[in-house]
Amino acid sequence: AHTNGKGGVSNEAPSLKKIAELIKSGKAKNIIFMAGAGISTAAGIPDFRSPGTGLYDNLAKYNLPQPESIFEIRYFKKNPEPFFELARELYPSKFLPTLTHYFIKLLHQKNVLLRCFTQNIDTLEQLAGLPEEAVVEAHGSFSKAKCLDCDKLADPKWMKETVFSGVVPRCLICEGIVKPCITFFGENLPQKFFRHMKDFDSCDLLIVAGTSLQVQPFALLINSVTFETPRLLINREKVACYDTGGGFDFDGSFSPIRRDVFYGGSCDDGILELAELLGWKEELLKLHKEGHELLKEEFAKDLAGEKVDDDVDALAAEFGKKVGISEEEKSTSNEFNDNKDDAKVGISEEEKSNKVNENKDDAKVGISEEEKANKVNENEDDAKIDKIEKGEALEDKHKEETK
């Protein structure tokens, strides 16, 4: 612990213990947690930049100009195949949240979490039980997919099946490439990210974990808190220690106020140590254990369900391929003309109602008047959502690009 000679408010070097005291005493009650891939590696998901194990070191087979190209929108538009090949590995599947995820959930339960900003697309925050409003998925997620040309949202189930069948998903309306709504380099971040940037004004403790802080604008968020707000980094390595303003200053070499703490090690170890200092260790371990038990049950149920569905899906997928070849076959076939199977073969609601309009003999495609009315309503809702999203994007003053 050194003093910096500038007579700052607090020259005492802060520590993990100090951070715990801030939370215990109720001084920190608007905590922001910023997360990166390192909080999920313990779940078995590789990060991006760790030498050897990171994703970017393992893309040789794709012959990319550079590893990041796989997530570059310009590259993707010309060569979507490498991304979709990788997407089969990246699609969120049966991964279990880590201790760190449950700690974020615990902060929420204790009413001291203002927000969790995550760069991860693995949805483990939600699986750990954090409600949607508590999380900002700064780089989007796989839960939605959109046509790059006409913006039409795709049916998630169709999307997943198409990706896993090994073909590039194409819009059923305009043939544009359908891309999961994860943020690529060169694309705007989701609106929710910009809406919640103001959270940082009221943040009284920032915890950053498992990120190299190399991607903008996310990385800049660490200096969106006030210059006195304590910041804790839990990471294998020190990151963002630039002295040009805003960077972490763990040893008090350039800032007037000592407020940055570094825990060097694994996220889960750091979190466990913090939980122990807080007196929350047992509670955290219980949350983790019970959470995993519950999820394992759910995954097992899903697996059982998938087996039953498999035959129907295989048939539907085959039908889907046929549909792709011949429009005529689609409207005259009476094998799969109820709603459920339409969804399976990836016919969007909009296309369905177009089809109904095109088709003079509605009875032929087996869609009742009532169903038609429902479809029109659903379409209108979709259109409304699209409009809202577009409107905000156009008006957004913060419009920034990743990296």
Ligand code: OAD
């Ligand atoms: P990175 O792979 O860049 O950084 C992960 C950081 O976590 C590194 O500093 C690792 O040393 C550290 N780390 C890994 N495992 C850890 C563990 N178990 N405990 C503690 N530290 C650990 O991942 P991000 O910073 O999340 O964007 O990457 C940011 C963005 O770059 C991603 O969201 C992705 C990528 O390109 C898009 O694809 C848009």
Ligand code: ZN
């Ligand atoms: Zn389209």
